[in-house]
Amino acid sequence: MFYYLLKRLALVIPIALSVTIVCFSLVYIAPGDPLSAILPSDASIELIDKLKKDYGLDKPIPVQYAIWLGRAVQGDLGTSIATGRPVNAELGRAIFNTLILALFGSLIGFSLGLAFGTIAGYRQGTWIDKSVTALAVAGVSVPHYWLGMVMVIVFSVYFNMLPAMGAGPGGDWIWDAEHLKYVVLPAITISVIPTAIVTRTVRALVADILGREFVIALRAKGLTDRGVFWHVVKNAAPTSLAVMGVQLGYLMGGSILVETVFSWPGSGFLLNTAIFQRDIPLLQGTILALALFFVSLNLIVDLVQTALDPRIRRA
């Protein structure tokens, strides 16, 4: 296990490094000068040169990358071109808000998905199974940004029950009843895709496990339904957990559309701002943070899966 852990950690390092390269390269696939966003069109050559020097843009690209990486490792992601504030400060709050949204979303999505998937897997071929499967197809096919709008129309415009925008008074999310109301609609919206995917996965797993010979043997020896269910859980857990882990990562990184619909002050919203103000340091920093979060989440999922599934450990 220890050896496996080391091996797995060693595999993450090149991936993480490549991620930094991709994030850094974003500046160079971008057309135009990264400074053009803040410079007036009639800026003097001296001013441009001075700013280039300040932002380190006068050095060769590999040197720029090395400097950027060196700072990023120490937690310094540079200064936002648009606001002049450190990227870190902007990012910290935004990531926290997105994390809250993703946690609520996955809480809803995973519990519904597990419940639906298990029921459908047990009732294979019945109308319950068919409706659950149809719902799951609808769930992966729905443009969730549109669903968010529909939710706003229904729950905010017609019934006036829930707020349609923002994370609540004060701008950022805090744990209280008032702010809880603000998270309901975006969390439900964001939970649709994980619900559908977890449902599909769990349904297929449960149906597959129930059809195996060992289940027949368990039943034959007189094990109760509850006892059999425990075996199903144990066998379905590693794959389900892996899928849920990836989904949590997708929620964190893919929340930009839902955050835009609900003006949720999270990392996706920040990304949107960074793109349209052509704020490259902010763009790089946000994407880097989200991607590294995704990579570490995948690592954790992998390790948990290994711990749960003795077959992987032996391999």
Place this chain on the structure above:
Amino acid sequence: MSMPSPATSELDLRGAAPAPVFDPATALVAQATRGYWRTVLARILRDKVTVACALLLLAIVLLAVFAPLLALADPFKGSILRRLLPIGSEGFLLGTDELGRDMLTRLIYGGRLSLVMGITPVINALLIGAFLGVVGGFMGGKINTLIMRTIDVFYAFPSVLLAVAISGALGAGIFNAMVALTVVFIPPVARVAESVTTQVMSLDFVEAARASGASSFTIIRVHILGNVLGPVFIYATSLISVSMILASGLSFLGLGTKPPEPEWGLMLNTLRTAIYLNPGVAALPGAMIFMVSICFNMMSDGLRAAMDVTQ
């Protein structure tokens, strides 16, 4: 243990489609007289859901293609006098948008860009990804490692983030959005192609072909592609729905189409301000995306079930 690719999370939904009736008495005769593709076609035609979805999609595509020939209103011409008319208004069957343009016309025209922006990236990714995967799987060794490790890097980004990051960095525009989506879909296609190729390579008939003197090109063309293209194609069709949603999503964010061009995602965005005045009309473009996306998903599932000869 690697992370499950989207391929494994797309666990089969064959339960959804009615399984073809299997009659052992006639099956052998039928199989012997019908070719593979005719069997597949016959199976698809028996699958009512798939046929219905295919017809609906065909209707939307035909309407979009022949939109200029239909006697429709001008999709760009608006009027401040008739802004945001409700659905069912006189002369405006589906109402008008925030600039007084006919919604029905714009929805039909919107299909042109939305469909092209959704489908093109998948076709590109299918070509490039299958090429990379087959080459990697066939060559094996260091070349395969190089290709697959490079592809792993893209798996470190959630797909929406990657699409937004690339198209955001490239700048708004239809072409850039399609480039971004192509990059998003190449890795999963390449993974599927590589894994199927590797499996096929280990089969005896490849060994036999090589022993009988077939060139690498012949082996790839006859033995590998013949077995790899089917699964990779089915997988690619399952990506169209996601691609449609993401393409319109990029336009929704302002990264794809630019106004006044009719495109479903962008229309959804510009109508966001109208949800208090005319929610029905505001929700229409999204309903189109939903409908097309669900049809592509059902068709992909139907095709998968029909092409599965083991069933």
